[in-house]
Amino acid sequence: MSTDATTLDIDTGATAVAHPNMALIKYWGKRDRDLILPVTGSLSMTLDIFPTTTHVRVGEQEADTIALDGRPADEVTTRRVTGFLRLVRDITGRHEAAAVDSVNSVPTGAGLASSASGFAALAAAACAAYDHSLTPRELSRLARRGSGSACRSVFGDFVVWHPGGSRPPRDDLGSYAEPVPAGDFDPAMVIAIVDGGGKAVSSRKAMQHTVETSPFYLPWAAGIAADLERMRAAIGRGDLQEVGRIAEHNALSMHATMLAARPAVRYLQAGTLRVLDAVAALRTGGIDAYATIDAGPNVAVLCDPRDEIRVARAVSELPDVSATHIAHRGPGTTVTAGAAA
Ligand code: 2P0
Numbered sequence: 001m002s003t004d005a006t007t008l009d010i011d012t013g014a015t016a017v018a019h020p021n022m023a024l025i026k027y028w029g030k031r032d033r034d035l036i037l038p039v040t041g042s043l044s045m046t047l048d049i050f051p052t053t054t055h056v057r058v059g060e061q062e063a064d065t066i067a068l069d070g071r072p073a074d075e076v077t078t079r080r081v082t083g084f085l086r087l088v089r090d091i092t093g094r095h096e097a098a099a100v101d102s103v104n105s106v107p108t109g110a111g112l113a114s115s116a117s118g119f120a121a122l123a124a125a126a127c128a129a130y131d132h133s134l135t136p137r138e139l140s141r142l143a144r145r146g147s148g149s150a151c152r153s154v155f156g157d158f159v160v161w162h163p164g165g166s167r168p169p170r171d172d173l174g175s176y177a178e179p180v181p182a183g184d185f186d187p188a189m190v191i192a193i194v195d196g197g198g199k200a201v202s203s204r205k206a207m208q209h210t211v212e213t214s215p216f217y218l219p220w221a222a223g224i225a226a227d228l229e230r231m232r233a234a235i236g237r238g239d240l241q242e243v244g245r246i247a248e249h250n251a252l253s254m255h256a257t258m259l260a261a262r263p264a265v266r267y268l269q270a271g272t273l274r275v276l277d278a279v280a281a282l283r284t285g286g287i288d289a290y291a292t293i294d295a296g297p298n299v300a301v302l303c304d305p306r307d308e309i310r311v312a313r314a315v316s317e318l319p320d321v322s323a324t325h326i327a328h329r330g331p332g333t334t335v336t337a338g339a340a341a
Contacts, residue, residue: 013057013099014128014338019330020112020191021046021152022300024247025228025290026254027161029211029221036148037175039211040224043160043231044152045189048330050106052114054121055338056129059096067101084119084146085126091142092132100126107323112191113203113294119146120153120333125170128335139333140176151177156332158182160233162230186239186329188300188308192315193323194271205294206258206265214261220253244290244302251292269297271320278314287311 012243027042064082066073073081085098100122104114123143134142136154144151144161152159155177164174171297201209210217227246234242258265279301282289289303289311303311308326316324 012059012129013055014125014335015053015055016121016124016126016128016333016335017051017053018117018150018153018333019046019048019051019156020106020114020117020302021149021159022191022292022327023149023152023294024243024302025224025231025250026294027148028207028254028257029217030207031163033208035170035172035175037170037172038148038161038163040221040287041161041163041228042149042224043158043180043228044149044151045155045158045187046153046330047189047327048326049327050112050114052102052104052117052121054100054102054125056122057099058094058129061099064097065099067099067300069103069105069319071100076330080146081122084122087145088123088126088130088132088142092130094128094130094132096130098126098129098234108167112193112298112325113296115147116149116153119143122146122212122295122304123150124333124335125338128338135334137176137178140178144175144177144335151175154333155179157329158185161231173189180232180235182235182329183238185235185240185243185304186305187240187243187302188305188311189327190308190311190315191305191325191327192275192299192301192318192321193325194269194275194297194299194320196322198296199267199296201265206295207268209265210257210261214257216253216257216260220257223253224250240288240302240304243290247292247302248290251294255293266294268293271318272299272323274318274320274328275299275301275315278318282311282314305323 021044023044025043029039066081068076120143140151140154158180161177164171279291312324
């Protein structure tokens, strides 16, 4: 990346940093695949670990070039990123090709997705490189078009993503993320890596398959609005038990929708269930610990920061757990160098 002090003065590019987020109420299912409009609202905590740093330079080459962690991106990623850059050019009214250089700090094999931080950082860096200023809400809408969960990584701490209404044509405008007032609620999230390998089925495919074939999908979606209200209130008053209970129920019932799809999508592994057993045992022992699971086998355990070492030790002792990471609430997307976003 050309971010050293000597090149910045002459560089036409911009650099942005974004962090991953972990959903406490999950986004699972689209009602518009082109605009990436979700069926339900969702709510997440932006994390303070594993940021993505993305540099975008414009106007120096014929076609877009995409580098991830210093290597040219594969064909599928290149197609997805260049499609997103076309959208940015439509919005900004610019035409020049871009050189994207994105670096993820998540360790290889950590089993943590980077599309949320990746597209949030790309949206911010690309707009800044094309010299186009967006409000945070506009940036969130734009990041959503790259990957749904990226709209939440635009903001720090606790964040809700509004699904948008059903007004014609399709309500791109109503679907964006915004911060949730959280006072000094500052829980820890212990992430237990059960399997750091790639997914057999992408979350994009799995969620569509679930919407189309699972008889449990609509009942799951129907309960989300009420849980979002309860969750927002619980975060506002710093009620870890209520936040944890809602989050654990939401994640397990999301996996139930997948298990009932035809054929089933099963991300849960034997090791995942053993971590859930350990979390239940911690609770029996008087520790407030609650699990959430994304579209994969790894488990994130929400707990009081005073208990984080004890929780991390309990899960890391399990033979199925290859690594643990401890996260807290983290910052929103920032442009760190180059033109202002
Ligand atoms: C979430 N996940 O709320 C949920 C929970 C996975 C499980 O957002 O198709 O990669 O790019 O919009 O954002 C993963 O889905 O999907 C996801 P696309 P994305 O964090």
